[in-house]
Amino acid sequence: MGDKAQSHHPGAAGRALTADRPASLRNVVLVGHSGSGKTTLVEALALTAGAVNRAGRVEDGGTVSDHDEIEHRQQRSVQLSLVPVAWDGIKVNLLDTPGYADFVGELRAGLRAADAALFVVSAADGVDGSTRMVWEECAAVGMPRAIVITHLEAARADFEETTRVCAEVFGGDDPDAVLPLYLPLRAPEGPDGHTPVTGLVGLLSRKLFDYSTGERKESEPGEDQLPGIEEARDRLIEGIIAESEDETLMDRYLGGEQVDVETLVRDLERAVARGSFFPVLAAAPAAEGARQGLGTVELLELVTGGFPTPSEHPLPAVTTTGGEPRELKPCDPDGPLVAEVVKTASDPYVGRVSLVRVFSGTLRPDQTVHVCGHGLADRGHEDHDVDEKTGALSMPFG
Known part of the structure:
Protein backbone atom coordinates (compact mmCIF):
# COMPACT_ATOMS: atom_id res chain seq x y z
CA MET A 1 0.00 0.00 0.00
CA GLY A 2 2.67 2.45 -0.96
CA ASP A 3 4.81 1.13 1.88
CA LYS A 4 5.85 -2.11 0.24
CA ALA A 5 8.39 -2.60 -2.49
CA GLN A 6 6.32 -4.08 -5.30
CA SER A 7 6.82 -4.63 -8.99
CA HIS A 8 3.86 -4.32 -11.29
CA HIS A 9 3.15 -5.41 -14.82
CA PRO A 10 0.53 -3.23 -16.50
CA GLY A 11 -1.51 -4.72 -19.29
CA ALA A 12 -1.24 -3.54 -22.86
CA ALA A 13 -3.25 -0.43 -23.62
CA GLY A 14 -6.91 -1.28 -24.06
CA ARG A 15 -6.49 -4.84 -22.81
CA ALA A 16 -6.66 -6.07 -19.23
CA LEU A 17 -5.13 -9.18 -17.72
CA THR A 18 -7.13 -12.39 -17.98
CA ALA A 19 -7.77 -13.69 -14.46
CA ASP A 20 -7.65 -17.48 -14.19
CA ARG A 21 -8.62 -17.79 -10.51
CA HIS A 313 -17.95 -12.45 -0.95
CA PRO A 314 -20.91 -14.35 0.53
CA LEU A 315 -23.09 -16.20 -1.94
CA PRO A 316 -26.58 -14.85 -2.50
CA ALA A 317 -29.45 -17.04 -1.32
CA VAL A 318 -29.65 -19.92 -3.81
CA THR A 319 -32.64 -22.17 -4.42
CA THR A 320 -33.49 -24.90 -6.88
CA THR A 321 -36.09 -24.23 -9.58
CA GLY A 322 -38.57 -25.78 -7.16
CA GLY A 323 -37.77 -23.18 -4.50
CA GLU A 324 -35.75 -25.45 -2.20
CA PRO A 325 -32.69 -23.87 -0.51
CA ARG A 326 -29.33 -25.11 -1.76
CA GLU A 327 -25.92 -24.83 -0.15
CA LEU A 328 -23.03 -24.22 -2.54
CA LYS A 329 -19.32 -23.63 -2.29
CA PRO A 330 -18.53 -20.03 -3.32
CA CYS A 331 -16.24 -19.31 -6.26
CA ASP A 332 -15.98 -22.93 -7.35
CA PRO A 333 -15.30 -22.87 -11.12
CA ASP A 334 -16.34 -26.52 -11.34
CA GLY A 335 -19.55 -26.11 -9.32
CA PRO A 336 -23.06 -25.33 -10.52
CA LEU A 337 -23.43 -21.97 -12.26
CA VAL A 338 -24.70 -19.25 -9.91
CA ALA A 339 -24.73 -15.78 -11.48
CA GLU A 340 -26.73 -12.58 -11.38
CA VAL A 341 -27.71 -10.45 -14.36
CA VAL A 342 -26.57 -7.08 -13.03
CA LYS A 343 -28.06 -5.07 -15.88
CA THR A 344 -29.23 -5.55 -19.48
CA ALA A 345 -28.90 -2.98 -22.23
CA SER A 346 -30.06 -2.97 -25.84
CA ASP A 347 -27.44 -2.45 -28.54
CA PRO A 348 -28.66 -1.52 -32.04
CA TYR A 349 -26.10 -3.83 -33.67
CA VAL A 350 -25.74 -6.70 -31.18
CA GLY A 351 -29.15 -6.83 -29.50
CA ARG A 352 -29.52 -7.50 -25.79
CA VAL A 353 -26.26 -7.28 -23.87
CA SER A 354 -26.21 -8.32 -20.20
CA LEU A 355 -23.56 -7.61 -17.61
CA VAL A 356 -23.31 -10.73 -15.44
CA ARG A 357 -21.64 -11.28 -12.09
CA VAL A 358 -20.62 -14.93 -11.66
CA PHE A 359 -20.54 -16.17 -8.06
CA SER A 360 -19.85 -19.85 -8.76
CA GLY A 361 -19.43 -22.18 -11.72
CA THR A 362 -18.35 -21.19 -15.22
CA LEU A 363 -20.36 -19.30 -17.83
CA ARG A 364 -19.60 -20.37 -21.39
CA PRO A 365 -20.70 -19.19 -24.86
CA ASP A 366 -23.79 -20.86 -26.36
CA GLN A 367 -24.67 -22.35 -22.98
CA THR A 368 -28.28 -22.90 -21.95
CA VAL A 369 -28.90 -21.39 -18.52
CA HIS A 370 -32.00 -21.11 -16.37
CA VAL A 371 -32.94 -17.51 -15.55
CA CYS A 372 -35.16 -17.21 -12.50
CA GLY A 373 -36.54 -14.20 -10.66
CA HIS A 374 -38.02 -16.09 -7.74
CA GLY A 375 -36.89 -14.91 -4.31
CA LEU A 376 -35.82 -11.47 -5.52
CA ALA A 377 -38.77 -9.58 -4.11
CA ASP A 378 -37.08 -6.20 -4.48
CA ARG A 379 -36.11 -6.53 -8.14
CA GLY A 380 -37.23 -9.97 -9.38
CA HIS A 381 -40.14 -11.13 -11.50
CA GLU A 382 -42.36 -13.91 -10.20
CA ASP A 383 -43.15 -15.04 -13.73
CA HIS A 384 -39.55 -14.92 -14.92
CA ASP A 385 -38.63 -18.58 -14.98
CA VAL A 386 -37.22 -19.59 -18.34
CA ASP A 387 -34.27 -21.23 -20.09
CA GLU A 388 -32.09 -18.86 -22.10
CA LYS A 389 -29.16 -19.51 -24.43
CA THR A 390 -26.16 -17.27 -24.04
CA GLY A 391 -24.54 -15.82 -27.11
CA ALA A 392 -20.96 -14.64 -27.42
CA LEU A 393 -19.10 -13.72 -24.22
CA SER A 394 -16.89 -10.65 -24.02
CA MET A 395 -15.34 -8.36 -21.43
CA PRO A 396 -16.54 -4.76 -21.79
CA PHE A 397 -13.99 -1.96 -21.67
CA GLY A 398 -16.02 1.12 -20.87
Whole structure:
Protein backbone atom coordinates (compact mmCIF):
# COMPACT_ATOMS: atom_id res chain seq x y z
CA MET A 1 0.00 0.00 0.00
CA GLY A 2 2.67 2.45 -0.96
CA ASP A 3 4.81 1.13 1.88
CA LYS A 4 5.85 -2.11 0.24
CA ALA A 5 8.39 -2.60 -2.49
CA GLN A 6 6.32 -4.08 -5.30
CA SER A 7 6.82 -4.63 -8.99
CA HIS A 8 3.86 -4.32 -11.29
CA HIS A 9 3.15 -5.41 -14.82
CA PRO A 10 0.53 -3.23 -16.50
CA GLY A 11 -1.51 -4.72 -19.29
CA ALA A 12 -1.24 -3.54 -22.86
CA ALA A 13 -3.25 -0.43 -23.62
CA GLY A 14 -6.91 -1.28 -24.06
CA ARG A 15 -6.49 -4.84 -22.81
CA ALA A 16 -6.66 -6.07 -19.23
CA LEU A 17 -5.13 -9.18 -17.72
CA THR A 18 -7.13 -12.39 -17.98
CA ALA A 19 -7.77 -13.69 -14.46
CA ASP A 20 -7.65 -17.48 -14.19
CA ARG A 21 -8.62 -17.79 -10.51
CA PRO A 22 -10.77 -15.85 -8.02
CA ALA A 23 -7.75 -14.78 -5.98
CA SER A 24 -6.50 -12.71 -8.92
CA LEU A 25 -9.71 -10.65 -9.17
CA ARG A 26 -10.96 -7.51 -7.42
CA ASN A 27 -14.44 -6.11 -8.14
CA VAL A 28 -14.61 -2.46 -7.03
CA VAL A 29 -17.43 0.05 -7.40
CA LEU A 30 -16.84 3.82 -7.32
CA VAL A 31 -19.46 5.81 -5.40
CA GLY A 32 -19.88 9.56 -5.03
CA HIS A 33 -22.05 12.52 -5.90
CA SER A 34 -22.16 13.90 -9.43
CA GLY A 35 -19.03 15.91 -10.14
CA SER A 36 -16.89 14.35 -7.42
CA GLY A 37 -14.46 12.97 -10.02
CA LYS A 38 -15.28 9.25 -10.28
CA THR A 39 -14.96 9.02 -14.07
CA THR A 40 -11.78 11.10 -14.09
CA LEU A 41 -10.34 8.84 -11.37
CA VAL A 42 -11.15 5.70 -13.39
CA GLU A 43 -9.38 7.29 -16.36
CA ALA A 44 -6.32 8.09 -14.22
CA LEU A 45 -6.18 4.54 -12.83
CA ALA A 46 -6.47 3.07 -16.33
CA LEU A 47 -3.58 5.28 -17.50
CA THR A 48 -1.34 4.34 -14.57
CA ALA A 49 -2.12 0.63 -15.05
CA GLY A 50 -1.32 0.85 -18.77
CA ALA A 51 -4.85 0.06 -19.94
CA VAL A 52 -4.95 3.28 -22.00
CA ASN A 53 -2.16 5.30 -23.65
CA ARG A 54 -3.56 8.70 -22.74
CA ALA A 55 -6.20 9.93 -20.32
CA GLY A 56 -9.38 11.36 -21.77
CA ARG A 57 -11.37 14.24 -20.28
CA VAL A 58 -15.04 14.34 -19.35
CA GLU A 59 -15.32 17.81 -20.90
CA ASP A 60 -14.06 16.49 -24.24
CA GLY A 61 -16.18 13.34 -24.22
CA GLY A 62 -13.01 11.27 -24.44
CA THR A 63 -13.14 9.10 -21.32
CA VAL A 64 -13.37 5.32 -21.48
CA SER A 65 -16.34 4.92 -19.16
CA ASP A 66 -18.53 7.78 -20.46
CA HIS A 67 -19.00 6.41 -23.96
CA ASP A 68 -22.65 7.25 -24.66
CA GLU A 69 -23.61 10.33 -26.69
CA ILE A 70 -25.92 11.48 -23.88
CA GLU A 71 -23.00 11.34 -21.44
CA HIS A 72 -20.86 13.38 -23.84
CA ARG A 73 -23.61 15.99 -24.17
CA GLN A 74 -24.38 16.23 -20.44
CA GLN A 75 -20.74 15.78 -19.37
CA ARG A 76 -21.68 13.33 -16.65
CA SER A 77 -22.23 9.58 -16.26
CA VAL A 78 -25.75 8.27 -16.74
CA GLN A 79 -25.10 4.52 -16.72
CA LEU A 80 -22.96 1.85 -15.08
CA SER A 81 -19.67 1.25 -16.87
CA LEU A 82 -17.00 -1.41 -16.41
CA VAL A 83 -13.29 -0.71 -16.96
CA PRO A 84 -10.93 -3.63 -16.19
CA VAL A 85 -7.26 -2.87 -15.48
CA ALA A 86 -4.31 -5.00 -14.35
CA TRP A 87 -1.92 -4.33 -11.46
CA ASP A 88 0.65 -6.66 -9.89
CA GLY A 89 -0.89 -9.69 -11.58
CA ILE A 90 -4.36 -8.77 -10.28
CA LYS A 91 -7.28 -7.94 -12.55
CA VAL A 92 -9.26 -5.04 -11.11
CA ASN A 93 -12.80 -4.53 -12.42
CA LEU A 94 -13.57 -0.85 -11.87
CA LEU A 95 -17.32 -0.13 -11.89
CA ASP A 96 -17.98 3.55 -12.56
CA THR A 97 -21.46 4.63 -11.43
CA PRO A 98 -23.51 7.79 -12.00
CA GLY A 99 -23.73 10.20 -9.08
CA TYR A 100 -26.93 11.91 -10.14
CA ALA A 101 -29.99 10.76 -8.19
CA ASP A 102 -32.04 10.05 -11.33
CA PHE A 103 -29.77 7.10 -12.13
CA VAL A 104 -29.72 5.43 -8.72
CA GLY A 105 -30.69 2.09 -10.35
CA GLU A 106 -27.31 2.04 -12.14
CA LEU A 107 -25.58 2.70 -8.80
CA ARG A 108 -27.44 -0.16 -7.13
CA ALA A 109 -26.46 -2.48 -9.99
CA GLY A 110 -22.81 -1.58 -9.43
CA LEU A 111 -23.09 -2.23 -5.69
CA ARG A 112 -24.56 -5.70 -6.36
CA ALA A 113 -21.71 -6.57 -8.70
CA ALA A 114 -18.87 -5.40 -6.43
CA ASP A 115 -17.00 -6.81 -3.44
CA ALA A 116 -15.73 -3.43 -2.19
CA ALA A 117 -16.40 0.27 -2.71
CA LEU A 118 -14.30 3.39 -3.25
CA PHE A 119 -16.14 6.47 -2.00
CA VAL A 120 -14.97 9.47 -4.01
CA VAL A 121 -15.22 12.77 -2.12
CA SER A 122 -14.36 16.19 -3.53
CA ALA A 123 -12.05 18.25 -1.32
CA ALA A 124 -13.92 21.33 -2.56
CA ASP A 125 -17.50 20.12 -2.02
CA GLY A 126 -17.35 17.64 0.87
CA VAL A 127 -19.84 14.85 1.61
CA ASP A 128 -23.45 15.10 0.47
CA GLY A 129 -26.49 13.35 1.94
CA SER A 130 -26.88 10.74 -0.80
CA THR A 131 -23.26 9.60 -0.43
CA ARG A 132 -23.81 9.23 3.31
CA MET A 133 -26.91 7.11 2.68
CA VAL A 134 -25.02 4.76 0.35
CA TRP A 135 -22.23 4.47 2.96
CA GLU A 136 -24.79 3.36 5.53
CA GLU A 137 -26.21 0.80 3.09
CA CYS A 138 -22.72 -0.62 2.53
CA ALA A 139 -22.13 -0.69 6.28
CA ALA A 140 -25.35 -2.66 6.76
CA VAL A 141 -24.03 -5.48 4.57
CA GLY A 142 -20.41 -5.21 5.75
CA MET A 143 -18.95 -4.15 2.41
CA PRO A 144 -15.29 -3.04 2.69
CA ARG A 145 -14.80 0.62 1.83
CA ALA A 146 -12.08 3.21 1.32
CA ILE A 147 -12.28 6.96 0.71
CA VAL A 148 -10.54 8.85 -2.09
CA ILE A 149 -10.31 12.63 -1.85
CA THR A 150 -10.20 14.41 -5.21
CA HIS A 151 -10.13 17.98 -6.55
CA LEU A 152 -7.07 18.85 -4.48
CA GLU A 153 -6.23 21.52 -7.04
CA ALA A 154 -9.43 23.49 -6.37
CA ALA A 155 -9.02 26.94 -4.82
CA ARG A 156 -11.07 26.06 -1.73
CA ALA A 157 -9.78 22.49 -1.39
CA ASP A 158 -8.76 21.47 2.12
CA PHE A 159 -7.54 17.87 2.51
CA GLU A 160 -7.24 17.99 6.29
CA GLU A 161 -10.73 19.45 6.80
CA THR A 162 -12.26 17.00 4.30
CA THR A 163 -10.59 14.11 6.11
CA ARG A 164 -11.98 15.36 9.41
CA VAL A 165 -15.49 15.60 7.95
CA CYS A 166 -15.19 12.08 6.49
CA ALA A 167 -14.16 10.71 9.88
CA GLU A 168 -17.10 12.49 11.53
CA VAL A 169 -19.67 11.44 8.92
CA PHE A 170 -18.45 7.94 8.04
CA GLY A 171 -16.76 6.95 11.30
CA GLY A 172 -19.86 7.24 13.46
CA ASP A 173 -18.96 6.12 16.96
CA ASP A 174 -15.39 5.29 15.90
CA PRO A 175 -13.81 8.21 13.95
CA ASP A 176 -10.38 6.57 14.39
CA ALA A 177 -11.51 3.90 11.91
CA VAL A 178 -11.37 6.59 9.18
CA LEU A 179 -7.79 7.85 8.88
CA PRO A 180 -5.44 8.93 6.06
CA LEU A 181 -2.63 6.66 4.90
CA TYR A 182 -0.87 9.55 3.12
CA LEU A 183 -0.68 13.32 3.48
CA PRO A 184 -0.48 15.67 0.47
CA LEU A 185 2.90 17.21 -0.29
CA ARG A 186 2.56 20.76 -1.60
CA ALA A 187 4.98 22.80 -3.69
CA PRO A 188 6.17 26.23 -2.49
CA GLU A 189 3.56 28.96 -2.86
CA GLY A 190 3.58 30.51 -6.32
CA PRO A 191 3.23 34.21 -7.23
CA ASP A 192 -0.55 33.75 -7.49
CA GLY A 193 -0.71 32.32 -3.96
CA HIS A 194 -1.53 28.82 -5.24
CA THR A 195 0.26 25.84 -3.69
CA PRO A 196 -0.26 22.80 -5.94
CA VAL A 197 -0.09 19.27 -4.57
CA THR A 198 2.94 17.57 -6.11
CA GLY A 199 3.23 14.37 -4.10
CA LEU A 200 2.32 12.37 -1.03
CA VAL A 201 3.94 11.49 2.28
CA GLY A 202 3.51 7.85 3.34
CA LEU A 203 2.68 7.85 7.04
CA LEU A 204 3.71 4.25 7.70
CA SER A 205 6.87 4.26 5.60
CA ARG A 206 7.92 7.88 6.22
CA LYS A 207 8.65 8.09 2.48
CA LEU A 208 7.97 10.89 0.02
CA PHE A 209 6.29 10.00 -3.27
CA ASP A 210 6.86 12.81 -5.76
CA TYR A 211 4.59 13.01 -8.84
CA SER A 212 5.75 16.44 -10.06
CA THR A 213 7.56 14.96 -13.08
CA GLY A 214 4.55 12.91 -14.20
CA GLU A 215 5.97 9.69 -12.80
CA ARG A 216 6.11 8.54 -9.18
CA LYS A 217 9.54 8.93 -7.55
CA GLU A 218 10.36 7.83 -4.01
CA SER A 219 12.68 9.74 -1.70
CA GLU A 220 13.45 10.32 1.95
CA PRO A 221 11.88 13.30 3.74
CA GLY A 222 14.03 16.06 5.15
CA GLU A 223 14.50 16.44 8.88
CA ASP A 224 12.25 19.51 8.83
CA GLN A 225 9.39 17.48 7.31
CA LEU A 226 9.35 14.58 9.77
CA PRO A 227 7.83 16.40 12.78
CA GLY A 228 4.83 17.37 10.66
CA ILE A 229 3.83 13.77 10.01
CA GLU A 230 4.56 12.16 13.38
CA GLU A 231 1.25 13.08 15.02
CA ALA A 232 -0.77 11.75 12.06
CA ARG A 233 1.45 8.66 11.91
CA ASP A 234 1.00 7.85 15.60
CA ARG A 235 -2.76 8.17 15.28
CA LEU A 236 -2.79 5.91 12.21
CA ILE A 237 -0.69 3.25 13.94
CA GLU A 238 -2.99 3.28 16.97
CA GLY A 239 -6.01 3.01 14.68
CA ILE A 240 -4.53 0.00 12.88
CA ILE A 241 -3.44 -1.72 16.09
CA ALA A 242 -6.95 -1.25 17.54
CA GLU A 243 -8.22 -3.45 14.68
CA SER A 244 -5.42 -6.03 14.99
CA GLU A 245 -6.23 -9.64 15.78
CA ASP A 246 -3.19 -9.61 18.09
CA GLU A 247 -4.72 -8.36 21.35
CA THR A 248 -1.30 -7.86 22.95
CA LEU A 249 -0.05 -5.51 20.24
CA MET A 250 -1.60 -2.34 21.68
CA ASP A 251 -0.14 -2.93 25.15
CA ARG A 252 3.28 -3.59 23.65
CA TYR A 253 3.06 -0.47 21.48
CA LEU A 254 1.96 1.75 24.37
CA GLY A 255 4.76 0.20 26.41
CA GLY A 256 7.29 1.60 23.94
CA GLU A 257 7.82 -1.38 21.65
CA GLN A 258 8.40 -0.47 18.01
CA VAL A 259 5.99 -2.26 15.66
CA ASP A 260 7.55 -3.07 12.29
CA VAL A 261 5.91 -1.69 9.14
CA GLU A 262 5.29 -5.18 7.68
CA THR A 263 3.13 -6.13 10.67
CA LEU A 264 1.19 -2.87 10.44
CA VAL A 265 0.57 -3.33 6.71
CA ARG A 266 -0.68 -6.89 7.22
CA ASP A 267 -3.05 -5.78 10.00
CA LEU A 268 -4.19 -2.84 7.88
CA GLU A 269 -4.99 -5.09 4.91
CA ARG A 270 -6.96 -7.50 7.10
CA ALA A 271 -8.94 -4.68 8.71
CA VAL A 272 -9.76 -3.14 5.31
CA ALA A 273 -10.79 -6.51 3.85
CA ARG A 274 -13.21 -7.26 6.68
CA GLY A 275 -14.71 -3.77 6.61
CA SER A 276 -13.64 -2.50 10.02
CA PHE A 277 -11.09 0.14 8.93
CA PHE A 278 -11.61 2.71 6.17
CA PRO A 279 -8.41 4.34 4.87
CA VAL A 280 -8.42 7.79 3.31
CA LEU A 281 -6.29 8.44 0.22
CA ALA A 282 -5.80 11.37 -2.15
CA ALA A 283 -5.78 11.26 -5.94
CA ALA A 284 -5.53 13.65 -8.87
CA PRO A 285 -5.49 13.11 -12.65
CA ALA A 286 -2.24 13.09 -14.56
CA ALA A 287 -1.09 16.29 -16.26
CA GLU A 288 -0.95 16.38 -20.05
CA GLY A 289 1.74 13.97 -21.22
CA ALA A 290 2.30 12.47 -17.75
CA ARG A 291 2.20 8.71 -17.19
CA GLN A 292 0.82 8.60 -13.65
CA GLY A 293 -1.73 10.66 -11.79
CA LEU A 294 -1.02 11.63 -8.19
CA GLY A 295 -1.98 8.88 -5.76
CA THR A 296 -3.00 6.35 -8.40
CA VAL A 297 -0.18 3.92 -7.58
CA GLU A 298 -1.06 4.04 -3.88
CA LEU A 299 -4.73 3.50 -4.67
CA LEU A 300 -4.06 0.49 -6.91
CA GLU A 301 -1.85 -0.99 -4.19
CA LEU A 302 -4.66 -0.57 -1.67
CA VAL A 303 -7.20 -2.21 -4.00
CA THR A 304 -5.00 -5.20 -4.84
CA GLY A 305 -3.56 -5.63 -1.34
CA GLY A 306 -6.42 -4.67 0.95
CA PHE A 307 -9.71 -5.27 -0.83
CA PRO A 308 -11.24 -8.76 -0.65
CA THR A 309 -11.24 -11.37 -3.40
CA PRO A 310 -14.52 -12.75 -4.81
CA SER A 311 -13.94 -15.85 -2.64
CA GLU A 312 -14.62 -13.70 0.42
CA HIS A 313 -17.95 -12.45 -0.95
CA PRO A 314 -20.91 -14.35 0.53
CA LEU A 315 -23.09 -16.20 -1.94
CA PRO A 316 -26.58 -14.85 -2.50
CA ALA A 317 -29.45 -17.04 -1.32
CA VAL A 318 -29.65 -19.92 -3.81
CA THR A 319 -32.64 -22.17 -4.42
CA THR A 320 -33.49 -24.90 -6.88
CA THR A 321 -36.09 -24.23 -9.58
CA GLY A 322 -38.57 -25.78 -7.16
CA GLY A 323 -37.77 -23.18 -4.50
CA GLU A 324 -35.75 -25.45 -2.20
CA PRO A 325 -32.69 -23.87 -0.51
CA ARG A 326 -29.33 -25.11 -1.76
CA GLU A 327 -25.92 -24.83 -0.15
CA LEU A 328 -23.03 -24.22 -2.54
CA LYS A 329 -19.32 -23.63 -2.29
CA PRO A 330 -18.53 -20.03 -3.32
CA CYS A 331 -16.24 -19.31 -6.26
CA ASP A 332 -15.98 -22.93 -7.35
CA PRO A 333 -15.30 -22.87 -11.12
CA ASP A 334 -16.34 -26.52 -11.34
CA GLY A 335 -19.55 -26.11 -9.32
CA PRO A 336 -23.06 -25.33 -10.52
CA LEU A 337 -23.43 -21.97 -12.26
CA VAL A 338 -24.70 -19.25 -9.91
CA ALA A 339 -24.73 -15.78 -11.48
CA GLU A 340 -26.73 -12.58 -11.38
CA VAL A 341 -27.71 -10.45 -14.36
CA VAL A 342 -26.57 -7.08 -13.03
CA LYS A 343 -28.06 -5.07 -15.88
CA THR A 344 -29.23 -5.55 -19.48
CA ALA A 345 -28.90 -2.98 -22.23
CA SER A 346 -30.06 -2.97 -25.84
CA ASP A 347 -27.44 -2.45 -28.54
CA PRO A 348 -28.66 -1.52 -32.04
CA TYR A 349 -26.10 -3.83 -33.67
CA VAL A 350 -25.74 -6.70 -31.18
CA GLY A 351 -29.15 -6.83 -29.50
CA ARG A 352 -29.52 -7.50 -25.79
CA VAL A 353 -26.26 -7.28 -23.87
CA SER A 354 -26.21 -8.32 -20.20
CA LEU A 355 -23.56 -7.61 -17.61
CA VAL A 356 -23.31 -10.73 -15.44
CA ARG A 357 -21.64 -11.28 -12.09
CA VAL A 358 -20.62 -14.93 -11.66
CA PHE A 359 -20.54 -16.17 -8.06
CA SER A 360 -19.85 -19.85 -8.76
CA GLY A 361 -19.43 -22.18 -11.72
CA THR A 362 -18.35 -21.19 -15.22
CA LEU A 363 -20.36 -19.30 -17.83
CA ARG A 364 -19.60 -20.37 -21.39
CA PRO A 365 -20.70 -19.19 -24.86
CA ASP A 366 -23.79 -20.86 -26.36
CA GLN A 367 -24.67 -22.35 -22.98
CA THR A 368 -28.28 -22.90 -21.95
CA VAL A 369 -28.90 -21.39 -18.52
CA HIS A 370 -32.00 -21.11 -16.37
CA VAL A 371 -32.94 -17.51 -15.55
CA CYS A 372 -35.16 -17.21 -12.50
CA GLY A 373 -36.54 -14.20 -10.66
CA HIS A 374 -38.02 -16.09 -7.74
CA GLY A 375 -36.89 -14.91 -4.31
CA LEU A 376 -35.82 -11.47 -5.52
CA ALA A 377 -38.77 -9.58 -4.11
CA ASP A 378 -37.08 -6.20 -4.48
CA ARG A 379 -36.11 -6.53 -8.14
CA GLY A 380 -37.23 -9.97 -9.38
CA HIS A 381 -40.14 -11.13 -11.50
CA GLU A 382 -42.36 -13.91 -10.20
CA ASP A 383 -43.15 -15.04 -13.73
CA HIS A 384 -39.55 -14.92 -14.92
CA ASP A 385 -38.63 -18.58 -14.98
CA VAL A 386 -37.22 -19.59 -18.34
CA ASP A 387 -34.27 -21.23 -20.09
CA GLU A 388 -32.09 -18.86 -22.10
CA LYS A 389 -29.16 -19.51 -24.43
CA THR A 390 -26.16 -17.27 -24.04
CA GLY A 391 -24.54 -15.82 -27.11
CA ALA A 392 -20.96 -14.64 -27.42
CA LEU A 393 -19.10 -13.72 -24.22
CA SER A 394 -16.89 -10.65 -24.02
CA MET A 395 -15.34 -8.36 -21.43
CA PRO A 396 -16.54 -4.76 -21.79
CA PHE A 397 -13.99 -1.96 -21.67
CA GLY A 398 -16.02 1.12 -20.87
